[in-house]
Amino acid sequence: MTLGPARRRGLSNEVADVIREAIFDGRYPPGAALREVELSEALEVSRGPVREALRSLEGEGLVRTEWHRGTTVTVLSSQDVAELDSLREALENLAVRRVVAADASLEAMADAAAAMDRASTPHEMVRCDIAFHDAVFAAADHSRLVQAWQAIRSQVHLFLITRVNVSTAGYLEQIRSEHRDLVAALRLGNVEGALKLFAEHRRHALDLLTVPDGAN
Amino acid sequence: MTLGPARRRGLSNEVADVIREAIFDGRYPPGAALREVELSEALEVSRGPVREALRSLEGEGLVRTEWHRGTTVTVLSSQDVAELDSLREALENLAVRRVVAADASLEAMADAAAAMDRASTPHEMVRCDIAFHDAVFAAADHSRLVQAWQAIRSQVHLFLITRVNVSTAGYLEQIRSEHRDLVAALRLGNVEGALKLFAEHRRHALDLLTVPDGAN
DNA sequence: GCTTGTCTCAATGTTAACATTCCTACATGC
C-alpha cells in the first residue's frame, strides 16, 4: 500500500487555491481589484497568508501587483496571448518528445480525454482541456518543465474561459475529438506526427477563440 | 530623453537581492539553512520581508522550503542538471529563433561578450556568462520567455559556480571565444547555424563541468 | 482655464508578539 507524503499545506496554499478558483469561476473578472483586507475578512484569515497567496498567484501570472497600488486580476492583451502560444509550443514540444522517447504511460491522458465526455458546460470543458495538458506534462517526467507549464497554465486557463464566453459554437464537440486524436498519435509513437497534431490543436483553439475581436 | 519608470521596489525585493548575492558569493553553500530570524537580524528588517524574499527565491528554484522545517539552499542532483539543460535548450531555441526573425539589436549581447575580457576570476566569468544569456533572452522581446528563463537562471548560475570551483582548467579562455562565435552567428542571421552553436555551447559547459564526479 | 500645492483617506508595507509544529534527547517499559 503506497501512500503519498502526508505533508501539511499551510493556510497560504489553501487561500491561494480559493482565490484561484474564484477567478476561474468568474467572480473576479480580469482587471478586478483583489484587496487584501477584503479577502482576509471574507476568508476569515489574517492578511499575512493572503499576501503570500497573492504573491504565489503573481508567480503564476494570474494577478499583477504594483507597489502600494494593490493587485488586480491579469488582463491578457493580444500580445500576451501570442506570447503564451509561442512559449506553450516550446514547452509542449519538449514534453511530447520526452513522452514518446520514454514510452511513458498514457493512461492518465486517456482518462482526462475521456472525462471530457462527462463535461456539459463550456466551463467544465475548459477545466478538462487544461487537465489533459497537465497530464501530458506530468507524463514527461520533468519537474522543471512542469513548473514552467504551471507558470503559464493559469493564464492559458484564463484565456480559454474569457474567450469561450464569447463564442461557444463548435468548441465543445471539436475539442473532444481533437484530444482523442492526440492520445492516438502518442500511442503510435510517431514524434513528428504527434508534434504536428499538437500544433494544429493549439492553432484551432487560437483561431476559434481569437476571431471575435481583433485587437486589445 | 527617455527614462524608465521610477518604481519603488519595497524591502522584500531588496532583501531577496541581498540573499541571492550571498548565495552566489558562496556564503550560503548548497544545503545551508536560511533561518528567518538570523537573516532578519543580520539585515535589520523584520521577518515579514524576509519571508516574502524567501518565497520569491523559492520561485526561482534557488531555495527549497518545507512546511515548518525551514528553507535551505537548493542542492542540484545530476538529474536536476539534466532537467535544467533540456529546458534551457527549449527556451534558448525559441529565443534564438525570435532574435534572428525579428533582426533584433545585438549590441547588448556584444557588450556582454566583451565584458568577459575584463573578468579575471572564475566567479566574475560566471556572472558574465549568465549576463550574456540574459541579453539573448532580453533581445527576444518575449516577457514570458524571459520569465521562464529567470525561473531557472539562478539554478544555472548555481550549477556553474559549484562546478567551476572543482575544475577551472580551460574554462575562462574557451568561454570567451565561444560567446564571440555566438554573436557572430547571430549577426549572419542563419537560424540553424546559430542553434547549432548554442547547442554546442551548452554541451561544452556540461561536459567540462560534469566530468569530475559521476553521480550525485 | 490650466497648473500647482495641500489635504485626506484608503490601501499596502512593515513590525513585533503570539500560536503551532517538528525535531532532539532522554526516560520508561518490555
Added chain:
DNA sequence: GCATGTAGGAATGTTAACATTGAGACAAGC
C-alpha cells in the same frame, strides 16, 4: 537492547497593530 512515550526547545506559521505610500478632491495662484 530495542521500541515507544514524553518533555524541551527552536524554528516556522499566524495574527493584529503601526507606518508609509499614492491617488483623488479641492482650493489657491498664475
